[in-house]
Amino acid sequence: MGDIIYDASSRCWILQMEASTYCIGLSSDDTSLQHLYWGPRIASAEALEMAHPPGSSLVPFESATGISREEYAPWGEMRFSEPSLKVEYTDGTRVIEWVFEEHGLDRAGESQTLWLRFRDRAYPFTVTLYYRIYEGHDVIERWVRLENSGGSGPVTIEQALSADWQLPSSGRYRLTYLHGRWGKETQVAQTILGPGKVVLESRRGATSHQFNPWVALDPEARATEESGEVWSAALAWSGSWKIVVERTPYGEVHCAGGVNDFDFRYRLDEGARLELPAFVGLYSSEGFGGVSRGWHAYEREQVFPEAPEAVRPVLYNSWEATEFAVNERNQMELAEKAAELGVEVFVMDDGWFGMRHTEYAGLGDWTINPEKFPHGLNPLIARVHALGMRFGLWVEPEMVNPDSNLYRAHPDWVYHFRHRSRTEGRNQLVLNLAREDVRAWVYATLDTLLSEQQIEFVKWDMNRYFSEPGWPDEAGRNPERVWLEHVRTLYGIIDELRRRHPQVAFESCAGGGGRVDLGILSRVEQVWPSDNTDALDRLRIQEGFSYAYAPRVMMCWVTDCPNFVTKRTVPLRYRFHVAMAGALGIGGDLSRWTPQEREEARGFIATYKRVRATIQNGLLYRLRSPRAGSVAASQYVARDGSEVVVFVWGHSQQFGETRVALPLRGLEEEAHYADSISGATYSGAYFAQKGLPVNLVGDFDSRMIHLVRTTPAR
Ligand code: DGJ
Numbered sequence: 001m002g003d004i005i006y007d008a009s010s011r012c013w014i015l016q017m018e019a020s021t022y023c024i025g026l027s028s029d030d031t032s033l034q035h036l037y038w039g040p041r042i043a044s045a046e047a048l049e050m051a052h053p054p055g056s057s058l059v060p061f062e063s064a065t066g067i068s069r070e071e072y073a074p075w076g077e078m079r080f081s082e083p084s085l086k087v088e089y090t091d092g093t094r095v096i097e098w099v100f101e102e103h104g105l106d107r108a109g110e111s112q113t114l115w116l117r118f119r120d121r122a123y124p125f126t127v128t129l130y131y132r133i134y135e136g137h138d139v140i141e142r143w144v145r146l147e148n149s150g151g152s153g154p155v156t157i158e159q160a161l162s163a164d165w166q167l168p169s170s171g172r173y174r175l176t177y178l179h180g181r182w183g184k185e186t187q188v189a190q191t192i193l194g195p196g197k198v199v200l201e202s203r204r205g206a207t208s209h210q211f212n213p214w215v216a217l218d219p220e221a222r223a224t225e226e227s228g229e230v231w232s233a234a235l236a237w238s239g240s241w242k243i244v245v246e247r248t249p250y251g252e253v254h255c256a257g258g259v260n261d262f263d264f265r266y267r268l269d270e271g272a273r274l275e276l277p278a279f280v281g282l283y284s285s286e287g288f289g290g291v292s293r294g295w296h297a298y299e300r301e302q303v304f305p306e307a308p309e310a311v312r313p314v315l316y317n318s319w320e321a322t323e324f325a326v327n328e329r330n331q332m333e334l335a336e337k338a339a340e341l342g343v344e345v346f347v348m349d350d351g352w353f354g355m356r357h358t359e360y361a362g363l364g365d366w367t368i369n370p371e372k373f374p375h376g377l378n379p380l381i382a383r384v385h386a387l388g389m390r391f392g393l394w395v396e397p398e399m400v401n402p403d404s405n406l407y408r409a410h411p412d413w414v415y416h417f418r419h420r421s422r423t424e425g426r427n428q429l430v431l432n433l434a435r436e437d438v439r440a441w442v443y444a445t446l447d448t449l450l451s452e453q454q455i456e457f458v459k460w461d462m463n464r465y466f467s468e469p470g471w472p473d474e475a476g477r478n479p480e481r482v483w484l485e486h487v488r489t490l491y492g493i494i495d496e497l498r499r500r501h502p503q504v505a506f507e508s509c510a511g512g513g514g515r516v517d518l519g520i521l522s523r524v525e526q527v528w529p530s531d532n533t534d535a536l537d538r539l540r541i542q543e544g545f546s547y548a549y550a551p552r553v554m555m556c557w558v559t560d561c562p563n564f565v566t567k568r569t570v571p572l573r574y575r576f577h578v579a580m581a582g583a584l585g586i587g588g589d590l591s592r593w594t595p596q597e598r599e600e601a602r603g604f605i606a607t608y609k610r611v612r613a614t615i616q617n618g619l620l621y622r623l624r625s626p627r628a629g630s631v632a633a634s635q636y637v638a639r640d641g642s643e644v645v646v647f648v649w650g651h652s653q654q655f656g657e658t659r660v661a662l663p664l665r666g667l668e669e670e671a672h673y674a675d676s677i678s679g680a681t682y683s684g685a686y687f688a689q690k691g692l693p694v695n696l697v698g699d700f701d702s703r704m705i706h707l708v709r710t711t712p713a714r
Contacts, residue, residue, distance in 0.1 A: 001016070001135075002015075002016055002017050002018060002112065002133050002134065002135050002136070002137075003016045003112070004016070004105055004112045004114045004131070004133065005044050006103070006105070007044070007048055010025060010048050010051040011025055011026040012024065012025035012026075012036065012047075012048055012051050013025070013103070013114055013116075013131075014044045014047045014048070015114070015131060015133050015140060016041065016044065017041070017133050017137065017138045017139075017140070018041075018135075018136055018137055018138050019040065019041050019138055019283075019285070020038070020039065020040060020041050020138040020283040021037060021038075021039065021040070021041045021042050021044075021047050022037065022038045022131075022140055023036040023037040023038075023047040023048070023050060023051075024036055024071055025051045026100055027065075027068075030099050030100040031065075031097070031098065031099055031100070032065055032068065032070050032073075033070060033071040033072060033100070033116065033118075033129065034068060034069060034070060034071065035069040035070065035071050035166035036050040036051055037050045037168075038165075038166070038167075038168065038231070038281075038283060039168055039229070039283060040229075040283075040285055059250070062078060062080075063077060063078035063079075065077050065078070065079065066078040066079045066080060066081075067248070067250055069166040069252060069254070070164065070166075071129065071163075071164060071166070072084045072085065072127075072129055072144065072161075072163065072164055073085070073164060074086075074087075074095075074096035074097075074098055074127070075094075075095060075096065075159075076095030076096045076097055077095070077097075081246055081248055081254070082164075082197065082244045082246050082254075082256045083159065084144075084159075084160070084161045084163075084164050084256055084258075085127065085144075085146075085157075085159060085160050085161070086157075086158045086159040086160075086261075087125070087155050087156060087157050087158060087160075088155070088156040088158060089123050089125075089152065089153070089155055089156075090152060090153030090154060090155075091152070091153075093122075093123070096120055096125075097120065097121045097122070098118040098119060098120050098121065098127065099118065099119060099121055100116065100117075100118055101117045101118060101119045101126065102116075102117050103115060103116045103117065110134050110135040110136070110302075111132055111133065111134050111135070111302075112132070112133055113130060113131065113132040114130070114131040114132075115128050115129065115130050115131075116128065116129045117129075123152055123155070124148065124149040124150055124151045124152055125146070125147070125148055125149070125155050126146075126147045126149065127144060127145070127146055127147075128144065128145040128147070129142070129144055130142060130143045130144065130145070132278075134298070134301070134302055136297075136301070137294070137297065137298050137301070137302070138282055138283050138284065138294055139280055139281070139282045139294065139295075139298045139302075140280065140281045140282075141236075141278040141280045142162060142163035142278060142279055142280070142281065143162050143163065143275065143276055143277060143278040143279070144160065144161075144162055144163070144258075144275075144276045145273060145274070145275045145276070146160060146268060146273065146274045146275075146276075147268075147272075147273045147274075148268045148269065148270055148271065148272055148273075149270075149271070150270035150271045151270070153270065154267045154268060154269045154270065155267075155268045156265055156266070156267050156268070157264075157265070157266040157267075157268055157274065158261060158264070158265060159261035159264070160258065160259065160261075160266070160274070160276055161242070161256050161257055161258030161259070161276075161279070162235070162237075162257060162258035162259075162276045162277055162278060162279035163233075163256070163257065163258070163278075163279040163281070164254055164255070164256040165231070165233050165254060165255045165256070165279075165281050166252070166253075166254045167217055167219075167231055167252075167253040167254065167255065168219065169251065169252060170219035170220060170253070171219075171220065171251065172192060172193070172219065172220050172221065173192070173193045173217050173218070173219055173220075173247065173253045174190055174191070174192050174193070174217065174218050174219075174220075174221035174223075175190065175191050175192075175193055175198060175215060175216075175217055175245055176188065176189070176190045176215065176216040176217070176218070176288070176547070177189055177190075177200055177211065177212075177214070177215050177216075178211065178212040178214055178544045178545075178547065178548065179200075179210060179211050179212075180209055180210060180211075180212075180513075180541075180544075181209050181210060182209050182511055182512060182514075182531065183512065183530060183531055183532040183537075183565050184209075184530070184532065184537070184541070185209050185212075185512055185513035185514075185516075185529060185530045185532075185541055185544070185545075186212055186513060186516075186529065186530075186541050186542075186543075186544030186545045186547075186548075187540060187541070187544050188543065188544045188547060188627065190221075192221060193217075193245065193247045193253060194247065195247050195248075195249060196246070196247065197244050197245065197246045197247075198244070198245045198246075199242065199243070199244050199245075200213075200215065200242070200243045200245075201240070201241060201242040201243065201260055201262075202239075202240050202241050202260065203240050203260055203262045203263070204240060204465035204466060205239060205240055205430070205465050205466030205469065205483070205486060206238060206239060206240075206462060206465060206466075206510055206514055206515050207237075207238050207239075207241070207510070207514060207515045207516060207517045207520070208465070208514055209510075209511070209512060209513055209514045212513075212516060212517070212544075212548060213234060213235035213237065213241050213243060213257065213517050214232070214233070214234040214235075214517075214547070214548040215232065215233055215234075215243055215245060215255060216230050216231070216232040216288065216291055216547070217230070217231045217232070217245070217253065217255065218230045218231070223287045223288060224287050224288070225287050225288050225289045225622055225625075226286060226287045226289050226290070226621075226665060227286065227287045228285070228286075228287050229283070229284070229285050230283075230284050230287060230288060230290065230291045231281065231282075231283055232281070232282045232283075232284070232291045232294075232295070233255055233257060233279060233280065233281045233282070234279075234280050234282075234295070234517070234518050234548060235257050235258065235277060235278075235279050235280075235517060235518065235519070236277045236278040236279075236280060236303075236517065236518035236519040236522065237258070237259060237277040237487065237517060237519045238487050238490065238491075238515050238517050238519045238520045239259065239260075239483055239484065239486060239487035240259065240260035240262065240264075240483050241257065241258065241259060241260050241517075242257060242258065242259070242260040242261065242262070243255065243256070243257035244256045244257070257279045258276055258277065258279055259276060259277065259483070259484060260483070263469070263480060263483065264480055264483050264484075265478060265480040265481075266478065266480070266481050266484060267477075267478040267481070277519055278518070280298075280518060282294045282295060282298070288547065288622075289620075289621055289622060289665070291547075292546055292547050292548070292620060292622075293619050293620060295547075295548055295549070295550070296549070296550035296551070296619075296620060299518070299521060299549065299550045299553075300550055300552065300617060303518055303521055303522050304521060304522070304525070304550075304552070304553065305498070305522065305523060305524070305525060306525055308617065309613070309617060310552075311552070311612050311613050311616050311617070312525065312526055312552055312553075312555075312583035312612075312616060313344035313345045313390070314342060314343050314344045314345070314584050314585065314586075314605055314608065314609065315343065315344070315345040315346075315347055315392070315457075315555065315557075315583070315584075315585040315586070316334065316335075316338035316341075316343040316345070316346050316347065316389075316585065316586045316587075316590075317347045317349055317459070317557060317585055317586075317587045318331060318334060318347065318348050318349045319349035319350065319394075319587060320533070320557075320559050320560065320564065320587045320588060320589065321334060321560075321587070321588060321589035321590065321591070322334070322349075322351070322589070323349075323350070323351065324350060324351035324356060324357055324358055324359070325351065325357075326348055326349070326350075326351040326352050326372060327371075327372040327373065328372065328373050328374070328375070328379060328380055330591075331346075331348055331380050332380060332383050333591055334346075334589075334590055334591065335380070335383060335384050335387055335389065336383075336387065337590035337591065337593070337598070338387075338389065338586065338590060339387035339388060339389055340598065340602070341586065341590070341598060341601050341602050341605050342602060342605040342606060342609065343389060343586060343605070344388075344389055344390065345389055345390040345391075345392050345456070345457050346384045346387075346389045346390070346391055346392065347391075347392030347393070347394065347457055347459055348380070348391075348392070348393055348394065349394040349459065350394050350396075350461075351369075351372070352368060352369060352372060352373065352377070352393070352394075353365060353366050353367060353368060353369055354366070354367060354369060354404060354405070355369070355403075355404075356369065359401075359426055359427055359428075360401065360403055360427045361401050361403040361404060362401055362403070362404055363396060363399050363400050363401040363404055363428050364399070364400035364401060364404040364405070364406030364407060364431075365404050365405050365406055366395070366397075366445050366446075366449060376453075377393075377453050378453060378454075381453055381454050381455070385454065390456035390457055391453075391454065391455055391456055391457070392455065392456065392457025392458065392459060392505075392507075393449070393453075393455050393457070393458060393459070394458075394459045394461060395446065395449070395458060395459070395460060395461065396460075396461040396462060396463060397431075397442045397445065397446060397460065397493075398430060398431050398433060398442070398462055398486075398490065399428045399429070399430060399431065399462065399463065399464065400413070400414060400428060400429055400431055401427055401428050401429075402422075402424070402427070402428075402429065403427075407429070412472075412473070413431055413432060413435065413437075413438050414429040414430060414431055414432060415429070415430050415431075415432050415466060415467075415468055415469045415470060415471065415482065416429075416468050416470050416472070417468050417470035417472065418470075418472050420468050420470070421468070422468060423467040423468060424464075425463070425464030425465065425467070426463045426464050426511075428463065428464055430464065430465075430466055430467075432471055432482060432486075433482075433485065433486045433489040433490060433493075434471065434481065434482045434485035434486055434489060435471070439489050439492075439493065442493055443493050443496060443497070446458075446493070446497055447497065447500060447501075450497065450500075450501045450504060451501075455501075455504060456503055456504055456505065457504065457505050457506075457507070458497075458504055458505075458506050458507070459506075459507045459509055459528070460494070460506055460507065460508055460509065460524070461509045461510065461511070462509070462510040462511070462514065462515060463510070463511045464511075465514075466486075469482055469483065487519070491519070491523060494506060494523045494524070495523060498523065505524075505525040505526075506523070506524040506525055506526075507524060507525065507526045507527065507528060507555060508520045508521075508524045508526075508527045508528070509527070509528035511531060512528060512529065512530040512531035512532065513527065513528065513529045513530050513541070513545070515527070516529065516545070516549065521549065521553060524553075525553070526552070526553045526554070526555045526583055527549075527553055527554070527555065528555050529541055529542065529545050529554055529555065529556075529582075531565070532563075532565045532566075533557050533558075533559040533563060533564075533565070533587060534563040534565055534566040534568055534570075535563075535570050535574050535575045535578040535579070535649075535700075536566070536568065536570065536578075536626075536651055536700075537565070537566060538556065538578050538579075539578060539626035539632050539649060539651075540626050540627065542554060542556065542578070542581055542582060543622065543625060543626055543627070543632075545582075546620060546622065546634075550616075550617075550620075551581065551582045551583070551615055551616055551620060551636070552582075552583060552616035552617055553582075553583065554581075554582030554583060555582065555583050555585055556578065556579035556580075556581065556582040556583065556584060556585060557579060557585040557586060557587030557588075558572070558575045558576050558579045558584075558585070558586050558587065558588060558601070559575070559586075559587040559588045560588040560589055560592070561575075570700040571700055571701075572597055572600055572601070573600070573604075573702060574649065574700045574701070574702045576600075576601070576604040576608075577647050577649060577702040577703070577704055578647075578649060578702075580604065580607075580608050580615065580647065580704065581615065581634055581647055582615070582616075583612075583616060584605070584608050584612070586601070607704070607706075610706075611643070611645045611706055613638070614636050614637070614638040614643050614644070614645050615636045615645055617639065618636040618637050618638050618639060618645070619636065619637045619639065619666055620634065620635070620636055621634070621635040621636075621637070621664075621665040621666055622634055623635050623646070623662050623663075623664070623665070624662070626649070626651075630650060630651055630652045630653065630654060631648065631649070631650045631651075631660050631696065632648075632649045632651075633646060633647060633648045633649070633660075633662050634646070634647050635647075635662075635664055635665060635666070637665075637666040637667070641667075641668060641671070641709060642708070642709050643706065643707065643708050643709065644664065644667065644673060644705075644706070644707040644708075644709075645704065645705070645706055645707075646662065646664070646692060646703075646704070646705040646706075646707070647702065647703070647704055648660065648662065648694045648696065648702060648703045648705070649702045650696035650699075650700070650701045650702065651699060651700055652699050653696065653697070653698055653699055653701070658695050658696055658697055659693065659694070659695055660693070660694045660695075660696060661690065661691030661692065661693050661694075662691050662692045662694060663687070663688055663689065663690075663691040663692075664684075664687040664688055664691070664692055665688070667684030667687055667688060668684045668709075669683065669684045669685040669688065670683065670684065670685070670711070671683065671684045671709050671710075671711045672684075672709070672710045672711045673687060673707040673708065673709050673710065674707065674708050674710045675705060675706070675707055676706040676707070676708050677706070681710060687707075692705060
């Protein structure tokens with residue numbers, strides 16, 4: 001049972017979660033909130049024993065508060081490590097001195113939220129720290145609300161992070177994080193923290209391909225895939241962000257994160273409030289696998305817009321087949337072929353609107369191209385529906401090509417500075433969503449599109465980052481707020497569209513995985529992890545993705561060979577087995593697939609549908625990393641334990657070593673499991689000890705093994 005307890009005598013709060021405990025307490029003078037404990041679950045009385053006044057030992061050149069382990073540090077006093085909050089008051093005062101004011105606890109359904117309010121001693125400025133926990137999880141959502149209650153002018157926020165996670169004291173920490181670039185997202189990197197800071201960030205206006213706002217830390221680099229303590233944190237924010245992992249000169253490690261303060265200033269007017277996105281923390285004693293399963297469970301139950309047990313449909317996407325050359329005829333032909341395979345959603349990608357024949361023109365003109373679709377989209381949509389599929393459409397609403405009617409009419413709608421270039425990325429510019437007229441136009445355009453056509457799926461793309469993020473008309477009126485407002489408006493538009501069009505599911509795409517984070521994932525059903533659809537490269541991208549995010553939201557397409565990124569050719573079966581490890585889609589040119597290939601594909605899709613609930617929503621065990629050798633494997637166990645799916649991918653066989661034995665995880669030792677094809681039956685203990693035997697032949701061989709529990713659950 002989770003609970004939040006307040007101990008009035010020690011002025012401490014204890015957050016009791018499924019298998020972990022978190023404890024914080026006020027300093028004796030009420031001026032700082034101290035971190036006391038975060039780790040495996042302990043009794044509340046034991047947690048309270050950790051209560052102590054801040055920084056009892058005196059260190060030359062430091063103050064007690066400055067080297068204490070604060071939950072959220074306002075810049076001021078002798079604080080020299082990464083602050084959580086820095087503001088400037090109208091009279092030029094630039095440090096905060098705050099004092100605790102009050103606290104409260106809100107219970108709602110499965111969650112409990114603790115809030116603690118601090119107010120500046122001299123100015124009408126309050127900071128409320130939030131902590132939310134959920135029944136059955138080891139996750140803490142932390143965020144902050146800033147409020148200017150008025151009377152002494154605006155307050156300028158220069159840095160406002162969402163939370164600062166203090167890690168238990170340990171000699172050494174290893175940091176695990178996800179980095180990459182276009183076509184190579186979510187690569188796992190690990191480094192031992194030395195003294196100083198590691199800053200992971202995006203200054204790009206969106207989450208970024210380069211770094212994902214997720215980290216894991218394990219003391220002494222002791223954690224393995226299935227054992228050892230790991231502390232992890234992830235940001236629910238889709239704009240520029242920053243995570244600072246700092247090892248102080250006193251050996252303490254903390255991890256502060258939130259909206260990026262680079263080029264940032266936010267003027268909080270009298271009477272105004274600013275609520276910052278959540279920086280979520282998670283503890284697991286079961287290694288990196290345990291951390292991932294903890295994130296997946298939290299996402300399914302508390303973050304994703306769909307129900308925890310919902311499954312994503314099999315999707316077809318036209319992009320790699322027809323690129324910009326979409327038309328009624330070729331899309332209908334693809335739709336017929338997709339339906340024959342068992343596809344459930346047909347998505348027409350870029351190219352259907354304005355003068356969008358190439359990437360040079362048309363973005364912003366969201367009217368159906370009459371040459372490509374002389375009768376509008378409705379005949380195609382009707383055909384897709386008649387074939388028993390849902391219809392999906394690609395849009396990129398935040399962007400405009402200079403060669404478009406929209407830009408010709410509204411050149412001032414894009415981010416720009418006077419007397420400066422407007423740097424184009426993929427021949428496009430970014431619309432200033434912070435402007436009310438732009439927001440209203442984007443919303444109305446999409447609302448009309450979804451109202452006039454029976455669309456059930458929207459792929460929302462974003463194919464460049466911000467440059468020259470100016471708003472000349474607002475000079476002197478805090479134009480730097482665009483860094484925040486763009487994302488808040490984006491969220492607001494999606495939220496409103498979802499309310500008005502509840503039948504529509506959304507996919508977040510930003511030239512692949514440029515916008516994957518807990519913020520966007522709370523309002524879209526799935527994300528596109530990478531434009532790179534090469535099956536071998538995908539194994540690495542998907543592995544990193546799975547550290548932080550659940551398989552259900554990871555869209556994976558089977559595409560044609562040679563692959564357009566790597567020029568590699570691999571068997572159709574291998575491509576399917578890799579794509580079946582998440583939410584399965586097809587992205588190849590089906591008009592060129594042979595009858596045999598289509599038959600094979602039909603079989604894979606039928607199999608996938610039988611086991612997808614376990615893949616998308618089950619417990620994931622990464623049995624072998626694609627980084628570790630020539631064979632990779634993942635296992636998925638149904639949440640009720642009734643079935644198990646294992647994928648084994650062998651990419652380059654050496655020395656004729658064909659046989660692999662894979663010890664399985666998460667099975668009941670005494671239960672028996674039968675291979676659904678061969679019927680071979682063994683106990684959970686056998687599979688865990690002896691392993692699942694698999695023979696792989698030659699290069700790019702792969703297997704999917706499906707085990708069904710034959711004995712009833714204990
Ligand atoms: C980038 C996306 O990642 C692709 O899947 C495709 O939608 C193109 N944009 C279309 O321009």
